[in-house]
Amino acid sequence: MLSRNNLQQQQETELEIGVLASLVAGLDNRDDNVLGFISNLLERLDRNPGFGEEYHGAAGRALAAINDVVTRNGDFGRAYKEISEAVDSIYRYLACSEGAGCETPRQKQSESVTKAVKEEISQETSLNSESTLFDAANRELCDFISETNEYLDLAEAALLELERSPGSREHIDEVFRCFHNIKGISGFLGLKDFQELAHAAEDLMDRIRSGQAELSGTRAQVTFDVVDVLRSMLMSVREAMSGGEYRAPAALAEIMSRLRDPGESSQSCACSCLQLSAPRTDECAPVKKADEVLRVATARLDALIDSVGELVIANGMVQQEAVSQGKENPRFAANVQRLGKIVREIQEQAMGLRMVSLEATFRKLARIARDLSTKSAVPVNFTFEGEETELDRSVVDEMQSPLVHMIRNAIDHGIEPPEERARLGKPESGNVHIAASHQGGNVVIRVMDDGRGLNKEKILEKAVDRGLVKPGAELTDREIYELIFEPGFSTADQVTEISGRGVGMDVVKRSVDRLRGRLEISVKPGRGTTFSIWLPLTMAVIDGMVITIANQHMVIPSIAIQEFLRPHPDQIRTVNEKGEMVLIRGDLLPMFRLHRLFNLSGANEEPSKALILVITDGDRRCALLVDDVVGQQQVVVKPIGTMFDRVPAVSGASIMGDGTVALILDTAGLLRMAREVRME
Amino acid sequence: MVREVKSVPVVGVDRLSKYLTFVLGKEEYGLEILRVKEIIGLMTITSVPKMPEFVRGVINLRGKVIPVIDLRLKFGMAEARDTEETCIIVVDLGETLMGVVVDKVSEVLDIEDTDIDETPSFGVSLDTSFILGIGKSKNKVVILLDIARVLTSEAAQLMGLPSERTHTDS
Numbered sequence: 033m034l035s036r037n038n039l040q041q042q043q044e045t046e047l048e049i050g051v052l053a054s055l056v057a058g059l060d061n062r063d064d065n066v067l068g069f070i071s072n073l074l075e076r077l078d079r080n081p082g083f084g085e086e087y088h089g090a091a092g093r094a095l096a097a098i099n100d101v102v103t104r105n106g107d108f109g110r111a112y113k114e115i116s117e118a119v120d121s122i123y124r125y126l127a128c129s130e131g132a133g134c135e136t137p138r139q140k141q142s143e144s145v146t147k148a149v150k151e152e153i154s155q156e157t158s159l160n161s162e163s164t165l166f167d168a169a170n171r172e173l174c175d176f177i178s179e180t181n182e183y184l185d186l187a188e189a190a191l192l193e194l195e196r197s198p199g200s201r202e203h204i205d206e207v208f209r210c211f212h213n214i215k216g217i218s219g220f221l222g223l224k225d226f227q228e229l230a231h232a233a234e235d236l237m238d239r240i241r242s243g244q245a246e247l248s249g250t251r252a253q254v255t256f257d258v259v260d261v262l263r264s265m266l267m268s269v270r271e272a273m274s275g276g277e278y279r280a281p282a283a284l285a286e287i288m289s290r291l292r293d294p295g296e297s298s299q300s301c302a303c304s305c306l307q308l309s310a311p312r313t314d315e316c317a318p319v320k321k322a323d324e325v326l327r328v329a330t331a332r333l334d335a336l337i338d339s340v341g342e343l344v345i346a347n348g349m350v351q352q353e354a355v356s357q358g359k360e361n362p363r364f365a366a367n368v369q370r371l372g373k374i375v376r377e378i379q380e381q382a383m384g385l386r387m388v389s390l391e392a393t394f395r396k397l398a399r400i401a402r403d404l405s406t407k408s409a410v411p412v413n414f415t416f417e418g419e420e421t422e423l424d425r426s427v428v429d430e431m432q433s434p435l436v437h438m439i440r441n442a443i444d445h446g447i448e449p450p451e452e453r454a455r456l457g458k459p460e461s462g463n464v465h466i467a468a469s470h471q472g473g474n475v476v477i478r479v480m481d482d483g484r485g486l487n488k489e490k491i492l493e494k495a496v497d498r499g500l501v502k503p504g505a506e507l508t509d510r511e512i513y514e515l516i517f518e519p520g521f522s523t524a525d526q527v528t529e530i531s532g533r534g535v536g537m538d539v540v541k542r543s544v545d546r547l548r549g550r551l552e553i554s555v556k557p558g559r560g561t562t563f564s565i566w567l568p569l570t571m572a573v574i575d576g577m578v579i580t581i582a583n584q585h586m587v588i589p590s591i592a593i594q595e596f597l598r599p600h601p602d603q604i605r606t607v608n609e610k611g612e613m614v615l616i617r618g619d620l621l622p623m624f625r626l627h628r629l630f631n632l633s634g635a636n637e638e639p640s641k642a643l644i645l646v647i648t649d650g651d652r653r654c655a656l657l658v659d660d661v662v663g664q665q666q667v668v669v670k671p672i673g674t675m676f677d678r679v680p681a682v683s684g685a686s687i688m689g690d691g692t693v694a695l696i697l698d699t700a701g702l703l704r705m706a707r708e709v710r711m712e
Numbered sequence: 713m714v715r716e717v718k719s720v721p722v723v724g725v726d727r728l729s730k731y732l733t734f735v736l737g738k739e740e741y742g743l744e745i746l747r748v749k750e751i752i753g754l755m756t757i758t759s760v761p762k763m764p765e766f767v768r769g770v771i772n773l774r775g776k777v778i779p780v781i782d783l784r785l786k787f788g789m790a791e792a793r794d795t796e797e798t799c800i801i802v803v804d805l806g807e808t809l810m811g812v813v814v815d816k817v818s819e820v821l822d823i824e825d826t827d828i829d830e831t832p833s834f835g836v837s838l839d840t841s842f843i844l845g846i847g848k849s850k851n852k853v854v855i856l857l858d859i860a861r862v863l864t865s866e867a868a869q870l871m872g873l874p875s876e877r878t879h880t881d882s
Contacts, residue, residue: 342775584758630761670777672760672770673808679762685770685777693758693772 045080048073049122050220056119057216062101062108071098074118083125090118120231123224173273176221177266183210184259189395191255192402194247204247207255208237214262225265225280232291233258254290256399261287333385340382341573341668345687347375352689383573387422390468390477393432394419397439401464404443411450411461412443418468423475427547427567431477434540438479438563439464441536446483446561456558458482474549474591475567482560486553488512494521513553514652517541545700548574548589548683550649566591576667576686576696579645579658581627582635585694586658587667587686592699594646594653596661601640614644614655621646623655624702629681635659652703669696680705728824731847733854734801734814737789740852741814742821743859749802749809751817754794771811773802780811781863803859810863821854823847828856 052073059066071094077083078091094114100106187210190203197203211234218226233255239245247255264281272278351372358365394416401414423431447453447462454460463482468475488509495501495515507515515521519538544551550566568574568591576587603615604623612623623644627635636642636659645656667686672695676682683698731742732751752773757780759769766785770777780800784792792815800811828845844856 345775630759632759670775672777673779675767675779676760676763676770679760682760685758687772687775687777691772692756693770693777695758695760695770 045077048077049119052077052122053119053219054216056115057213057219059112059115064102067098067102067111070115071095074115077122083122087118087121087125090114090121094118119219123219123222123227172221173269176217176223177269179217180214180226180262180266183214184262185392185395186210188256188259188399191252191259192395192398195252195402198247201241204237204241208234208241211237211258223269225284226262229258229262229265229284229288229291232288236291254287257283257287258291337382337386340379341670343375344379344573344668347372348687348689349691379573383424384422386425388425388428389420389422390428391419393428393435394466394468396432397435397466400436401439401443404440408444409449410443410447412447412464413461414439414464414466416466421468421470421475423567430543430547431565431567434543434565435466435477435479437536437540439466442479442481442483442561446481446485448484471566477565477567478562479565480560480562485555485557485559485561486513486516488555488557491515509555510553513555516553517551545649545698548591548699550591573666573668574696575664577645577664578662578667578688578694579643580660580662581630581658582632584630584632585662585688585692586626587694587696588645588647588656589696589699590664592647592649594648596643596645598642599639599644604639614639616646616655621653621655623657624705625657627657627659629705647699647702649699649703654703656702667694667696728822731821731823731854731856732801733818733821733852735816735818736784736787736814737792740818740854742823742847742854742856743801743803745820747803747805747859749804752800752802752811754798754800754813768813771800773809773811776809778802778809778811780813783812783814783862786862803863805860805864812859812863821847821849821852823849823854823856 052070055066055070055073059070074091074095078088094111094117097106097111097114101108101111187207190206190210194200194203194207211230215227215230215234218224218230236245236251236255240247240251245251261281261283265284268278268281350368354365354368358368398414398416401412405412405414442464443462447464448456448458450460453462465478465480467478467480470476492501492507492512492515495512495518496503498518498521500515500518500521501507516537517540521538541551544565544567548568550564552564552566554562554564568589574587575590577590577593579586579588597616599614605613605615605620607613612625613620614623623639625637627633627637639657643658643661645658645661646653647656669684669686670693672682672685681698681701682695683701684696685693686696688694730745732745732748733740733742735741755771757769757771760767760779763769766782768780768782770779782791784790794813795815797816798813799817800813801817802809802811827849828847831840831843831845833840842858842861844858847854847856
């Protein structure tokens with residue numbers, strides 16, 4: 033074993049091994065400079081008597097091969113193999129007990145990973161007891177986790193592409209590269225499990241790209257499974273970092289043997305596989321290289337954005353003052369105006385910092401759709417567009433689950449089995465398409481399927497069954513479809529493992545409400561269903577309509593306002609002496625007096641002298657009575673504190689130009705209250 | 713006299729602590745200066761619907777929206793008209809800030825722990841759990857409040873949570 037008398041020497045050696053491993057990891061093709069370094073390191077390590085015969089032999093072969101390449105233009109591939117072998121033998125030796133040349137059992141490897149993680153952390157602390165170095169070790173592991181995750185994402189995306197266009201050299205190379213890199217960075221940190229699995233997967237990809245094997249059927253499934261197993265191993269590392277134990281997942285041993293099994297033929301898998309779809313028009317576009325990026329801690333970014341928010345408010349106040357001051361001092365007015373323009377630019381840029389594209393989300397959905405279609409034996413063609421559309425990070429995060437729910441519903445309930453589809457004259461594969469686009473200051477995400485379409489009768493039946501609707505009640509089509517948003521509602525005949533537990537659509541609605549968005553349903557019975565989700569671009573700033581009630585300002589999100597009007601006295605009707613309604617172009621809408629809700633006195637109580645705002649959340653509508661509308665403006669949203677969570681109709685607060693606080697009204701809450709009044 | 717009655721040291725050990733004293737009605741109250749973020753004059757308070765009476769609403773504190781409590785109403789006193797001397801004490805509760813409306817702010821007093829007496833019990837009708845003790849300084853008697861307890865138990869009640877809270881500092 034390594035001589036432990038000299039701690040420094042041991043540390044140096046370990047450093048050299050690490051450098052060697054990472055050099056090898058980055059070695060894509062012949063680079064004489066790098067090869068020079070590598071042979072230098074191999075020689076130095078060879079001088080260490082502790083590494084044993086195996087390494088000595090392997091190092092010798094590697095050095096010879098390198099020499100061959102550099103001086104006689106020999107086969108680089110062979111040299112690479114020898115070098116990898118040499119590095120592997122070092123690791124094998126390190127993980128083993130004194131020169132026994134043993135085969136490391138799985139458990140010992142898990143132990144060695146845990147040990148590696150703990151050593152990584154303790155090494156830093158023993159060298160220097162400052163806690164900042166402890167953080168550095170943690171950070172290294174965090175970096176490893178996020179880097180590996182990135183490679184796994186890239187590999188998965190390439191694998192999905194390969195299913196559409198098998199044999200695409202570009203994508204096979206991409207997958208190879210990803211596993212190769214994972215092998216490298218895990219080797220550098222001594223995480224053996226990762227290294228071995230990545231190595232085996234890399235080997236498989238190598239066989240595929242050299243034509244020795246085909247990526248199809250079970251082999252394709254194995255590659256996806258490798259991604260999954262690696263992901264679960266990363267979770268285990270996270271646990272080890274917070275003081276738990278690293279445990280290799282059970283699937284690891286199984287998948288290692290699957291990867292090694294040479295008897296894999298191209299037998300098609302037992303279940304029906306994902307149908308290959310016609311290539312998209314931009315199929316031939318080259319795989320995008322990652323843009324130049326910089327890692328910034330989110331906390332710093334959030335702090336910056338908070339400050340920008342305050343800058344915007346302060347600027348608003350100055351602008352307001354400048355209106356009166358500027359009259360006497362035109363130079364001042366001009367300066368303030370220029371300042372305002374710059375502040376607006378900064379605001380836009382700062383908001384842009386938090387924007388992420390939907391690409392990662394859509395790719396994840398593609399993977400889920402593929403897995404679901406395989407599992408439920410329903411062939412589904414999942415496509416997406418507009419993935420480059422950007423949204424605020426928190427909006428994208430909040431929408432992950434709802435979108436997954438909707439895809440699940442579409443595949444599990446919407447798409448008919450192939451025989452039924454054939455009978456109906458539909459293409460054998462179901463189609464699920466998700467599209468994102470910008471529309472008038474918002475982002476619209478549409479989830480469409482060409483399946484059965486929501487079943488009106490079944491929904492109504494279930495709703496009556498659950499007591500949500502009185503039997504014999506008359507509801508419009510829209511209102512019937514809306515019923516699926518009620519908690520606990522589900523029309524699945526059997527609760528499948530995948531969905532049908534009745535928690536889907538109401539969660540979606542709640543998320544969309546929380547984001548101050550809008551959710552619409554459109555159904556073509558027998559032909560399919562389309563869900564449209566309108567989302568604001570950012571949570572920090574909304575486009576709002578400022579209204580006044582009894583000399584107090586309030587803000588209603590513009591996205592919710594359909595129209596406003598001054599009613600004629602005979603447009604106002606009362607129902608059962610309880611609720612008021614307003615007649616607008618033949619439709620009776622429930623009317624809500626905001627001043628009553630907020631207990632404000634001094635408001636304009638006469639509707640025909642006040643203003644009515646018609647608000648909607650996509651499906652439901654109601655009318656609000658307010659004093660006046662001040663105007664439309666960008667409003668910075670301030671959290672109002674958990675203390676006010678119970679308040680039904682308020683979702684936040686904003687600071688007006690004069691420094692006062694204006695409450696931001698929550699349309700979903702208002703509509704809910706209006707509906708309760710009506711349902712009585 | 714005082715030393716014979718066992719004084720329970722309620723804050724720290726043999727310490728001199730500073731308290732901000734203020735007036736509510738006829739009584740003088742105090743709270744630990746460490747909890748005080750700032751004192752501001754009364755400003756326009758935006759009321760929030762469906763809240764208990766003693767929640768006056770929210771204000772804009774340099775870009776942050778914080779809730780404001782009327783301490784008189786919270787203690788069940790009669791409501792009073794706001795005067796020129798009425799102000800808002802912004803209290804730091806650790807995770808959040810909250811404002812309390814008081815009639816008048818008096819001064820900052822140094823009170824030694826030994827000069828703080830245990831709160832006499834007034835029977836079951838009055839909850840005195842949020843009183844740290846009765847402080848004596850110069851000739852004044854100051855009711856020292858555990859302001860965190862006063863405010864967080866309220867917030868907790870509103871959220872429907874049990875009002876046991878662990879305070880990070882004494």
